[in-house]
Amino acid sequence: MSGRLGFVMLVHTALDRAAQVARFLAASGNPLVIHIDARVGAAEHGRFVQTLADLPGVRFSRRHRCEWGTWSLVAAMLTAAQTLLDAFPRVERVYTLSGACLPLRPVADLEAWLDRHPDTDFIESVNVADVNWTKGGLSEERFTLYFPIGFKRNKWLFDRLVDAQRLLRTRREVPDGLTPHIGSQWWCLTRATLNAILTDPMRPHYDGYFKRVWIPDESYFQTLVRLHARRIEGRSLTLGKFDHQGRPHVFYDDHLQLLRRSDCFMARKIWQGADRLYAHFLAPRDAPLSDAEPQPSRIDRHFARATSQRIRGRAGLYMASRFPVANRENGKTAEPYSVFQGFTEVFQDFEGWLAAVANCRVHGHLFAPHKAEFAGREKIFAGGLSDSATLRDYNPRAFLTNLLWSTRGERQCFQFGPADTQGRNLDLLRFMATDSNAQISVISGAWAVPLYRAGGDFGTLRKEAARLQRIESQMLDLLQSPEVRARIRIWTMAEFLENPAEPLHTLFDEIAPHSQARLMRIPDLVDLSGFGTFLQALRNQGMQPVLMGDFPLTPASPDPSHRMK
Amino acid sequence: MSGVARIWQAYQLRRKRQLRLGRALRKRRELQVLVNRTDAIRPRDILLFATLRNERARLPSFLAHYRRLGVSQFLIVDNGSTDGSADYLGAQPEVSLWHTTASYRDSRFGMDWVQGLLMRYGHGHWCVTVDADELLVYPHHDTRALPALTEWLEAGGEEMFGALMLDLYPRGPLDSVRFAPGQDPLEVLTWYDAGNYTIARKPGLEALWIQGGPRARAFFADQPARAPTLTKVPLVKWHWRYLYLNSTHALLPRHLNRIYDTEGGEKPSGVLLHTKFLPQIAAKSAEEKQRRQHFGEPGAFDAYYDALIAAPDLWTPASTPYRGWQQLEAEGLMSRGGWG
Incomplete structure (x- = not known):
């Protein structure tokens, strides 16, 4: 019909x-x-x-x-x-x-x-x-202003006419x-x-x-x-x-x-x-009549995805057509990650232990001065990142964001410290501290442990200790500043060593909520028997080590065999 | 930057553009026309401009790739090829060909010649400007030809389309693979670096400076600042006033360099698949090192050429095999922007 x-x-x-x-x-x-x-x-x-x-x-x-x-x-x-x-x-x-x-x-x-x-x-x-879906700012004004010429004929004049009428408070009667x-x-x-x-x-x-x-x-x-x-x-x-x-x-x-x-x-x-x-x-089709109902929403997702990609972009991605200015990133990095400062210094093989107990990729000092210590000490890591310190230091921030982008779906953990590359004016730490994906845990003063264990010329050690303490102080200031968005925990070394199991336990609940970490042995501490004396020696030389807290001259080492509670 | 400084900078860039355009006009005299089919150019045609030398082996797949994308006319400067490139190109139905034996370096690496042609023939057209070893891919390129892309860009008020230059390489030493002249280089060069690119913003030009990839890690690990620039703006709705400033990395006026979004969103972008590392690269590098035609400070890149002549293996366990645009987009090397 x-x-x-x-x-x-x-x-x-x-x-x-x-x-x-x-x-x-x-x-x-x-x-x-x-x-x-x-x-x-x-x-x-x-x-x-x-x-x-x-x-x-x-x-x-x-x-x-x-x-x-x-x-x-x-x-x-x-x-x-x-x-x-x-x-x-x-x-x-x-x-x-x-x-x-x-x-x-x-x-x-x-x-x-x-x-x-x-x-x-x-x-x-x-x-x-x-x-709310009219674009370009004109919705009600479409009806209350005069539009004698088309937008396409003269954009400039069109805009000026609108401006002028707004100024004159023109209001047409509907x-x-x-x-x-x-x-x-x-x-x-x-x-x-x-x-x-x-x-x-x-x-x-x-x-x-x-x-x-x-x-x-x-x-x-x-x-x-x-x-x-x-x-x-x-x-x-x-x-x-x-x-x-x-x-x-x-x-x-x-x-x-x-x-x-x-x-x-x-x-x-x-x-x-x-x-x-x-x-x-x-x-031409000779299919029988179909009484299917139109379902325009079935194609919504496809276009919604494109629109969101155009407007918000993908978090943590920096590329040829997406290079957000500061604080417009919609996510500075792609995935949550953990930064440990001072942990490899006080524990024996902290990396190995962490990799064994948590389901994540554990790197060494990614920003170590001589090279990037990738997990397994790979020379080239995900996405083609090189372990060359020169390449990394050319743009440390890009190194980090690239790593996190390329390893999406797998949590990255790495060690950090005052001896590492910091970028200009602590740029790297500032970036991480203002990134809500970062979990940063610091045992302050632990940088002194490798110095103590390395031994050698005390004059050199003293100078290095002073340098590291100066850098770490600045780092701590930054981590305590109001603009931080990362999850940050800081212990002095003395505080931490009183009961290492408790802080590790807390960290683990965040990194791997379902793991059985609390049942595992905590890693062994390094031998700190002469550390108090070492600190005293620094003091005697006129360098005041403060960041490790009140460290006793002869520490009572906690029982290494006890379990996390 | 203060207002005065900004105006002064804008003035200087404008002056630079005018001088360069004048230079391109003069350099047109170095070109001798071999085949001119520009009469066949119709108003909405997409044009491709290139300068090349001894690319006979790449040409069939190069032309096939861009024909498939919907390029209507090719305008090519042959810089003294001796391998039959000119004869081959001259016999193609939609190629206009110019010839010169003048210095590639003195012509700003061929850009002055291309610039002159762009000015004369490109005005009002969407123009692709690439080298013979650069193949443009973009989201949906297998189902939507360039006219679909350019119409959509234009409807959104865009004048250009950016791309990352992506170095492709084989597995094993560069000279260990077999490549027959005329073969598709993508059959041989199947690997790339997916995530080691660094980006900085060049404040004056508003352009991004992207570096990285296999060349940065293999040849420039000690001096990353010298690593090749990978930012490209290969597709532009041309106006005779426009100028490619430095290869196709940056343009004047500056707004043409804004191929990126700064508010968090993604503009649409593509990838230029760079097929430089075919087995012939060793011989070509030896020749280029001799000719000293490729860089501003010729001697500075001898180590780079020496490394290439030694046909290194760029492959690593972290390399990614090329599997098409969907993968490149998922990895964030290109973006559909809002082109759903």
């Missing part, structure tokens, strides 16, 4: 594709009125009309010069709709589409579906006071009885509603108002339909997705399965070079 659904098609480019679609629609036995933008040249226009000359149900409406965002598009739509209603009295529903739309299902499916929804107008129509609504211009209305809009005695008044509204094609029918419709279903039957700039996403050949799965009747916009899409969806 065809002939009751009429199409209005607005065409301005890719005329060959529009002709293909027109032919497909006309083949269903339903009439079609095409509006061709007056900017299309005579030759091209002639060819297009000629191509469709054999189709009795296709008419062409009087042409307007269309400019995006202006009344001309509404005028084109009104003329075409009037032509359709006048020429085809049997038409009960009118569906609008553009030349870049593509029917995804047979027209018969759509007709049957519409028959199941009698007397309903399908049009997206949202009260302008409630929308005609009585109208509540501005906006939405997609691709709608499907009943003859009764459309006719009521076209023949409304107030129409000249409304038209005069909308001629100076911005983007009236998204608001004219959407507003007036609220006066005349009996039942509005506030959605467009044409599938369309919008990106972060408010531009329609374009569909390409690789979207074929997505489009099929959507079960929508029509999609826009289609890239004119999408040969596969046109071939697939316009191919």
Whole structure:
């Protein structure tokens, strides 16, 4: 029972594709009125009309010069709709589409579906006071300012006119009885509603108002339909997705399965070079009628992902097209990681122990002066990171972010300390301390242990001790500053050694919440029997070691065999 | 930077651009036209510009790659090839060919010549500017040709498209693989470094300075600052006023270097697969070391050439095999941006 659904098609480019679609629609036995933008040249226009000359149900409406965002598009739509209603009295529903739309299902499916929804107008129509998806700052002002020229004709003048009117507090009166609504211009209305809009005695008044509204094609029918419709279903039957700039996403050949799965009747916009899409969806099908409901949400995830990637990006990624300024990273690094300062110094084989008890990758001093001590002392690590200190120190921060990006999915742990590369002005630590992914644990003063164990010329040791203490003091200041976002724990060495099991236990609950760490033996401490004497010797030489806390001259070593409690 | 300094800098860059453009105009005289098919260029065509020398072995796959992407016309400067490159190119239906034997270095490594052609033929077109050993890939390139990309970029108000240059290498010493002339280099060079790139921002030009990859770790570990620049802007909607400042790494005016987002988001970007390390590299490096045509300070890179002549093995257990754009995007080497 065809002939009751009429199409209005607005065409301005890719005329060959529009002709293909027109032919497909006309083949269903339903009439079609095409509006061709007056900017299309005579030759091209002639060819297009000629191509469709054999189709009795296709008419062409009087042409307007269309400019995006202006009344001309509404005028084109009104003329075409009037032509359709006048020429085809049997038409009960009118569906609008553009030349870049593509029917995804047979027209018969759509007709049957519409028959199941009698007397309903399908049009997206949202009260302008409630929308948050208009882009570019103009929503209500679209209706309360004057827009004598189109944005595309002169962007600068357009913006100045808006500025000037804001300054003058211009506020146009919206005609009585109208509540501005906006939405997609691709709608499907009943003859009764459309006719009521076209023949409304107030129409000249409304038209005069909308001629100076911005983007009236998204608001004219959407507003007036609220006066005349009996039942509005506030959605467009044409599938369309919008990106972060408010531009329609374009569909390409690789979207074929997505489009099929959507079960929508029509999609826009289609890239004119999408040969596969046109071939697939316009191919004659003799499948039985499908009564599947349109499910536009089925393709949401795909485009939502792209939009989020464009706006927020991937946390911890620095690349050719993503290089955020400070504090705009949406995550400075890709994954949580742990930094240990002073642990390898006081425990024997802390790395080996940690790797055995926690399911994570344990490196040595990644920023050691001579080379990057990767786990297993690899020369080249994940992603091609070299253990060369020169390469690493060329950009230590990139070294860290690269490592964390390349090892996504596996927690990284590494040792750090005042003897390591710090970057300029403690840049590296500052970066980590302000990174919420970092867990930084410090046993302060532990840097003295390797000095004590190395022995040798005491003058040199004393100088080195003074240097390391100076650096670590600065590090601690930084770690205690207000802008830190990392999880930071600091113990003096004396504090820590009183009961090493407790702090290790706490750290473990964070690194590996489900591990059985608390049942494991804590690693053996290094022999510190002469350490107190060593510190005293430093004091005697006039260097005051303070960061390790009150370390007794002869420490009582905790029982190495006791378990974490 | 103070307002005055900023204006002074802008003025200097503008002056530099004008001088360079003037120079490119003069350098056009060094070019002798062999085949001119530029009459066939239609308004929305995508054009490709290149300078090359002795690339006969790469040309078939190079042309095939860019034809597949939808490049309509190739405008190529042959810098004195002796291996039949010119004859081969001249016989291709959509190649316009110029010839010169003038100095590559004095022409800013071929850029002056290409610049002259861009100015004359590129205006208003989306132009790809690459070397014969650079193959552009980008998200969806297998299903969406360049016109799809450029239309979408243009609709979003973009004028350029950035890329990371990604060095590809074989497993084993560089001369240990077999490569038949005309073969697709991607069949031989199948590995790359996925995550060792460093980025700094060049304040004056607003360009990113990306370095790293196998060359940085294998040849420049002692002087990373000298490692090759891997930032590229190979695709630009050209205007005759535009200038490639330094190879295709940076342009003037400066806004063309903003191929990156600074607010946390990702702009769309691609990768230039760099097929430099074919087995012929050893012989080519020996020749280039002799010709001294490739760097501003020729002697400074002798060690680099010597290392290449020795045909080292760039492969490591941390290398990644190339498996297409989806993988490159997942690894964060390129991005679809919002192009879903």
